[in-house]
Amino acid sequence: MKELKDTQNERDDRNLAIDRVGVKGLRFPVEVSDKGGTAQRTVATVALAVDLPHHYKGTHMSRFVEVLNSHGSCIDVRTMANLPRELLKRLDARKAHVEFQFPFFRSKAAPVTGRAGLMDYEVRFEVEAEKDGPLDFIVTVMVPVATLCPCSKQISDRGAHNQRGVVTYSVRCKEPVWIEDLVELVERSASCELYSLLKRPDEKAVTERAYDNPVFVEDLVRNVASRSNAHADITWYRVEAENFESIHNHNAYAVIEKVG
Structure with a gap:
């Protein structure tokens, strides 16, 4: 196959670094342990980002999705915590940011009759990593x-x-x-x-x-x-x-x- 031009790696001369660049709005299955000892499966909205030095024109957006999907069809909290370090290596960055927001469900009993119903709460996990930090x-x-x-x-x-x-x-x-x-x-x-x-x-x-x-x-x-x-x-x-x-x-x- 003919080698394609890598435009993202071209030099940019405006001398402006970017604090965060990446992808957001991804939906992905996650598994979260609850206090009762069971694993609750839910769906998260995901954002992944890294910093971009001033001399690079762009980042490689596909690599964010590759890192996320490399863990299979469902991610747990421990894997989630490791994602920023993987992004640092994969994109040769100094800082990486990962955000997962998802609904978390609890069964709550009514205070007098004890009738149970599910309550949902929005939960967000944010993980940041710096190179060697x-x-x-x-x-x-x-x-x-x-x-x-x-x-x-x-x-x-x-x-x-x-x-x-x-x-x-x-x-x-x-x-x-x-x-x-x-x-x-x-x-x-x-x-x-x-x-x-x-x-x-x-x-x-x-x-x-x-x-x-x-x-x-x-x-x-x-x-x-x-x-x-x-x-x-x-x-x-x-x-x-x-x-x-x-x-x-x-x-x-x-x-x-x-x-x-």
């Missing part, structure tokens, strides 16, 4: 919660407005922490957790639980941050909460990030 692994969980307004409860003779919100919680850890434990830490910080299946006795219970535990969006992020500070294995966190207000045409928002 350590891996950086960030786990993010996106947890829907319920919040009830303390101010509304104080000023109203009957009831208080409440809403659903989402907490986006990212951590770095000394030792691996279960996805379920991160989800539960967030849920304990809200007025009430959410369920997929509630009968009338359950609905009464969660409504009253939220009423007895009002939190502002500010309280929500502080509660998560406080519990994170007390966790022996969490070394860094970023907690972001957004409440979809039920009586306003705006959302309430707060964020705390641990420095260092």
